[in-house]
Amino acid sequence: MLQPILFALLLLVAFGLFTWQVRKIRANILVGRDRDMSGHFSERLNKTVLVAFGQQKMFKRLTPALLHLVVYVSFLVINVEVIEIIIDGLFGTHRVLRFLGSVYDVMMATNELLAVLVIVAVAAFWWRRNHNPPVRRFTGPELRMWPKLDANIILYIEVALMVALLFMNAADIRLHELRREELPGTFPVSQFLAGLLPAGSETALEVLERTGWWIHIIGILLFLNYLPSSKHFHIIMAFPNVWYSRLVPQGQFSNVESITHEVKAMMDPSYEVPAPPVGPDGSALAPTPFGVKDVEDLAWTNLMQAYSCTECGRCTSVCPANLTGKLLSPRKIIMDTRDRVEEKYNSPLIFHPNVYGEEAKHEPITDLANATLLRGKVTPEELWACTTCNACVESCPVNINPLESIVEMRRFLVLEESAAPNSLNIMFSNIENNGAPWAFSPSDRLNWADDLYVAEKATV
Amino acid sequence: MTPTSSPATPAKRQFTVPTVADLAAQGKTPEILFWVGCAGAFDDRYKRVTRAFARILEHVGTDYAVLGLEESCTGDPAKRAGNEFLFQMQAMQNITTMNGYGIKKIVTACPHCFNTIKNEYPALGGEYEVIHHSTYLQQLINEGxxxxxxxxxxxxxxxxxxxxxxxxxxxxxxxxxxxxxxxxxxxxxxxxxxxxxxxxxxxxxxxxxxxxxxxxxxxxxxxxxxxxxxxxxxxxxxxxLRGVETERTAxxxxxxxxxxxxxxxxxxxxxxxxxxxxxxxxxxxxxxxxxxxxxxxxxxxx
Structure with missing residues (x-):
């Protein structure tokens, strides 16, 4: 009787804690500016099915795509067994889904095979990250310390969960052999592991089986509560993030409506600028700045993207600026956004901001509370290195858009601080004065058409 | 009829690139506006591209015209650099010009002009069918x-x-x-x-x-x-040098x-x-x- 009560208590605490953490993250995301993302249901559904569930964009590179597919499919399938574990735990039953008969056989066999595949895939992942030199996208100043450790912790936990699952089954097989009972299910892997276990003591086996069972479920519940602090939170956020993808061509940058009103008013004095938004008490709200200085200037979708990032670095590995040794790394911009919002607002259980040293050419930040996203974490040097080529956007398997944040921060630098590089200021004044980004006279604009001839061809 | 002259001395014809203003004076609107772009108009190397494309338009007898001195930067570099204000000033000015002439269709040899006019002008009141010259050339070839x-x-x-x-x-x-x-x-x-x-x-x-x-x-x-x-x-x-995986052979x-x-x-x-x-x-x-x-x-x- 004690075991189900303990189990129920454990479940309650684990899910309670998880909900508490998720609510903090939700609050962090809602710190961002409002952005209407309604409508386009079928288009969004289509994208979610293809890109999120179907992992379409992962398959640009086959090897990591297959390895990831193994872990992803196993996550979905093995979790069916977690349902059984929860029912068993709550009601003191044992392998309650056995009534499924041959379906149960198939389920157990699939789980075991997947568990082995996961161990193989995770070993490959570990190798790709930790051998010397690692795959290039697993390097970089933003991927030291906590992010590096986090990535490895996830791999260790995954292996531990799979090993626990297999030994739980192995002990159960031995136990049933000893009791001369029939064990429901087919166990293609653990039947061999069972041979390694002591055959004599029923108590020892029972302890072993229970230990495997508890490690598996406690491991899962701990992992669940580790997620909100980890890049691994992408297993949840990838889906809403893809759902709320931008649906316009990647080349289309957002329009700043407040500027449109100003420009229209300048061109047409009779144009009426809409009244500025008012607060609930009727007083005018402080005008929102142009562009982005800190996390609350970003749209909520940008903040959600920061929580969907699993720091895989595909964006950075294709970034022309990063490839040629510039400071810019699109992944860092996204990671900085998450670090900043957790630093300033709510942080989940285990929160480690990425502290950059000399390597990222950052000034040491002493006043953490006032160190905004722009300058506090992302330097103008990074922002000005971007060619807006959309390679990062194209490469992201969960449709994160680092380019949007980069351009928004450029807008703040230019429109609020007039802090563009001097050569760009010259380009701006050329456009203003000559209607071209170069210092040419507008009256020469048609000179290219002087003395134009075309060869006459005999008509066919 | 004399036999076709030898290709060594091809006949050539001088032509004037029509401007939209010229056509408007005759009460006409071109079927397609050739948006030249700043590089196409001022950069010595790209002027040769503009001239080549104009020859093609002339060669196939397209009903086209250019804005000439009335064209101004689309604002693309300003927008990408974060100067949204300057971008919108440029965009509104160009949209006013083009809408004034009743322009419906635009071809351009610059992908930046193409992207900006096609994707970013509609929000500011400029709705046109915009095609890049690569697509236009593809059509001309397909149509023979x-x-x-x-x-x-x-x-x-x-x-x-x-x-x-x-x-x-x-x-x-x-x-x-x-x-x-x-x-x-x-x-x-x-x-x-x-x-x-x-x-x-x-x-x-x-x-x-x-x-x-x-x-x-x-x-x-x-x-x-x-x-x-x-x-x-x-x-x-x-x-x-790269992280791109390859299937290329030796x-x-x-x-x-x-x-x-x-x-x-x-x-x-x-x-x-x-x-x-x-x-x-x-x-x-x-x-x-x-x-x-x-x-x-x-x-x-x-």
Whole structure:
């Protein structure tokens, strides 16, 4: 009787804690500016099915795509067994889904095979990250310390969960052999592991089986509560993030409506600028700045993207600026956004901001509370290195858009601080004065058409 | 009728590029506006592309016109650099001009102008059918209006196409320029980083007007090295530089002499040409825009 009560208590605490953490993250995301993302249901559904569930964009590179597919499919399938574990735990039953008969056989066999595949895939992942030199996208100043450790912790936990699952089954097989009972299910892997276990003591086996069972479920519940602090939170956020993808061509940058009103008013004095938004008490709200200085200037979708990032670095590995040794790394911009919002607002259980040293050419930040996203974490040097080529956007398997944040921060630098590089200021004044980004006279604009001839061809 | 004169002395005809204002004075509106763009109007190298494309328009008898002195920068570099205010000023001015003339359809040889007018002008009241010249050339070839013969032969010459970001990833146009090049009957070779994986030339996002940030290399050099290695059949040698996985087999040697890097964007043109010069290959490898290649193959340059 004690075991189900303990189990129920454990479940309650684990899910309670998880909900508490998720609510903090939700609050962090809602710190961002409002952005209407309604409508386009079928288009969004289509994208979610293809890109999120179907992992379409992962398959640009086959090897990591297959390895990831193994872990992803196993996550979905093995979790069916977690349902059984929860029912068993709550009601003191044992392998309650056995009534499924041959379906149960198939389920157990699939789980075991997947568990082995996961161990193989995770070993490959570990190798790709930790051998010397690692795959290039697993390097970089933003991927030291906590992010590096986090990535490895996830791999260790995954292996531990799979090993626990297999030994739980192995002990159960031995136990049933000893009791001369029939064990429901087919166990293609653990039947061999069972041979390694002591055959004599029923108590020892029972302890072993229970230990495997508890490690598996406690491991899962701990992992669940580790997620909100980890890049691994992408297993949840990838889906809403893809759902709320931008649906316009990647080349289309957002329009700043407040500027449109100003420009229209300048061109047409009779144009009426809409009244500025008012607060609930009727007083005018402080005008929102142009562009982005800190996390609350970003749209909520940008903040959600920061929580969907699993720091895989595909964006950075294709970034022309990063490839040629510039400071810019699109992944860092996204990671900085998450670090900043957790630093300033709510942080989940285990929160480690990425502290950059000399390597990222950052000034040491002493006043953490006032160190905004722009300058506090992302330097103008990074922002000005971007060619807006959309390679990062194209490469992201969960449709994160680092380019949007980069351009928004450029807008703040230019429109609020007039802090563009001097050569760009010259380009701006050329456009203003000559209607071209170069210092040419507008009256020469048609000179290219002087003395134009075309060869006459005999008509066919 | 005398027999056709020998091709050594082709007949040529001078023509004046019509402006929209001229046509309006006659009560006419062109079917299609040729948006020249600042690089097309002022950059000495890209002016040759503009002239080649104008010859093609004239050759097929398109009902076109240009805005001439009434054209102004679309505002693309300002917008990418974060100067939204300047962008919108430029956009509104151009939209007022074009709407005033009743422009419905636009063709341009600049992917940046193309992207901005097509995607960013509608929010400001400028709704047009906008096509890039690669798509337009593809249509002319498909319709048989351009036969791609009678001029220079590109048969067997090695050509690699460098994707423009604002045509490719920004607007998903990958096949049109390749279809145009296919009509040349040349030896087309693809760089490993092509189409959606294409590497930027380094000029987008207003980089054209500033020095690059400190780094190990300039982006156009990285890209030119890839183009040259592809053209010479040594692409595998570049594998170590990149994380792109490959299915290419053993490399074969090709002379770079006469090879061509094809581009479809004025900024790519500048960056790739500078890259080829930097690699001291300018006597062997040439950088051409699609319109130049087609005009030349069609034999309408004069």
């Amino acid at each position: 209006k351009v036969a791609v013969k009678g001029g220079e032969s590109f048969q067997g010459r090695r050509i690699t196409f460098h994707d423009s970001c604002y045509l490719g990833r920004a607007n998903n146009i990958y096949e049109a320029p390749r279809d145009v090049l296919a009509a040349l009957d040349a030896d087309l070779v693809e760089m490993k980083r092509s189409r959606a994986n294409g590497l930027c030339c380094g000029a987008g996002g207003a980089q054209m007007w500033k020095e690059p940030e400190p780094g190990k290399k300039d982006i156009n050099i990285e890209r030119t090295e890839e183009a040259l290695a592809t053209l010479s059949g040594q692409a595998a040698a570049l594998d170590n 490399p074969s040697e090709h002379s770079l002499q006469g090879a061509i890097i094809a581009v479809s964007c004025p900024f790519c043109m500048t960056m790739m040409s500078d890259g080829v010069k930097n690699k001291e290959q300018e006597s062997a490898v040439q950088v051409f825009d699609l319109a130049e290649l087609i005009a030349s193959a069609e034999g309408i340059n004069a």
